[in-house]
Amino acid sequence: MTTHRTDMSRLEGDTPAQRLLALLEVIAGKDQFFTLQGMVDETGLPKPTLHRMLQQLESSGMLQREADGRHYSKGSRLRRLAETLLLNDTIQGARHAVLTQLVDEVGESCNITALSGGEVLYLDRVETSAPLRFYLHPGSRVPVHCSASGKLFLAQMAPAQRRRLLDQMPLTAFTHNTLTDPEALEAEIETVRRQGYAFDDEEFLPGLLCIAVLAPNPDGASNTGLAIQAPVMRMNRDKALACLPALQKAAEAIANIHREALPDAAELASADR
Amino acid sequence: MTTHRTDMSRLEGDTPAQRLLALLEVIAGKDQFFTLQGMVDETGLPKPTLHRMLQQLESSGMLQREADGRHYSKGSRLRRLAETLLLNDTIQGARHAVLTQLVDEVGESCNITALSGGEVLYLDRVETSAPLRFYLHPGSRVPVHCSASGKLFLAQMAPAQRRRLLDQMPLTAFTHNTLTDPEALEAEIETVRRQGYAFDDEEFLPGLLCIAVLAPNPDGASNTGLAIQAPVMRMNRDKALACLPALQKAAEAIANIHREALPDAAELASADR
DNA sequence: AACACAAATTCCATAAAATGGGACAAATTG
């Protein structure tokens, strides 16, 4: 009843290592606990094989098991691996260039963000040269409910997933503008989804206004936000909207950088085998 | 037996799969292109072995090579894997939020623990903002007999199971307060079971006092501990007991998160699609 | 262009690990 499998089963891969990576991808997409049997149904792999794979992942700290011994969830080492990967992404160089150009274009500080651990993680940031500016470090974190990027990440989640995250996350008021009422936040998120961009109008830091968009991802959810952050002294909603085209152009450029690495151009590589 | 690796090779792992994951961690930390030879120097693995590993990662799209054929960088599939991992990590996100709020409430560092491999594993930790504090990393481990969470895990075990674990484990004395006598430890565990909470009164680190409870699990044993850790300079047993209600409330919140994240709980949430 | 040099790649016999059907155990259900 619960599982009507669209038979995407058959973990593809020619070697054990590649099959393990494919398994990791399935696990990565889980936002709930999962069981051995559930994975068998989903992947079509034989039970002893899967059992061994999960055992290896568990004993390396990539997964952990609940006390009942049958429910698995992601371990801290796996999480750390993912964060390290994103923080040290080599394409950061290329993205950094886009960011620099955007800052040059709009004259305000900009940053690239990702969702991590239910919070917004600053992957990269370029400061404006204007003397008055907020200083925020790459690597630092900000709550989802009071940041422009965060609201965009929330807006693309399935309702159940979003609720699970927000239910236990206090809507802490950082300023008088912070949305602390769940219904108001939900309405804002609906607006954000419709518009495709989000504001943070002094909801986190007094005097700081942001506008953000996501770098579109053709394969589904995006984990890359792009935002302009400026003091209200120089910025308001209308001025921010005027920057939107430049922001979207930059987001598209970043999406292209990501897309460049797709194995679409495999035709070239097919000759040398 | 066959290969006595002289500590030069720092890629730990008992199986090829685990070695591959360790390699991925090294790669994850690279913010530049890397070469096969560079990896050989860094990991100590034989060149043909590493060559094969990188080849597999490349042909699965996890890595890609530059045109020169000798510089590797992270591929789109690896990036997508990391993003997917973090985007679907609502359990950790929600638990972290509970932890943050608890820290805010009691004003001291708190952590979430699990029993893993006969030791207490720190799953997550949030530091107090007070300047004087112990710095303990998530992912580190502590013996069961001298930690508050550990004694709780022991207290819910069947006597035979507990004895089997403790018999193999020396009751190392870390401080003058560490319980090194089996009978004294057994008596303490009995007290812990009756009370439903546990202290660690400078039994592991001098000057560190902890109080912990378990996140209740209706289906049986719990593998989630929640603890407050504070310097004795600011904390004593009475003050710790005053925090107990807040601690138990947070533990209940974490138990709820776990309950909602069970695969079967999807039926309830099916209404909002 | 011929050379030296370093890095990448291939070879291959041996050792190690994965595989998965089946047996078994443990927990869950009716």
Add this chain to the structure above:
DNA sequence: CAATTTGTCCCATTTTATGGAATTTGTGTT
């Protein structure tokens, strides 16, 4: 308490990994 589901173990067979040595490829030098 029997029936069923789910996790774990066993083990003969197949597949894959291993790494020293040899070979090829590419770079830099005089």
